[in-house]
Amino acid sequence: MSDKKEKPTVAASKAAPNVKWNDKDMRTSYANVCNVSSSKEEVVFLFGVNQAWHGGVDEVEVQLTDRMIMSPHAAKRMYTLLGNMLQQYEGRFGQL
Secondary structure, eight states: OOOOOOOOOHHHHTOOOOOOOOOTTOOOOOOSEEEEEEOSSOEEEEEEEEOOOSSSOSOOOEEEEEEEEEOHHHHHHHHHHHHHHHHHHHHHHOOO
16 A cells, blocks of 8 residues: 555646636626627627517617627637527427
């Protein structure tokens, strides 16, 4: 029996860190409208509320409330997460 301590393996030393979600300063907004645009460096999401509940109007005004700007890499991660969540949602509640 040896008293030598084993060195951690490379895989063990590169384990993902534990994530702590800090929601102390988080805001909550409601949106029923979303638009998105992009450039090479960023993806811009615009969120807002359409309050035109009556059909047959010539013009609809959407009150924009929030803008989220992220890198294309973060937007790709959001795309993956949103796709997974919608797949789970439709599995529970049916096709949208």
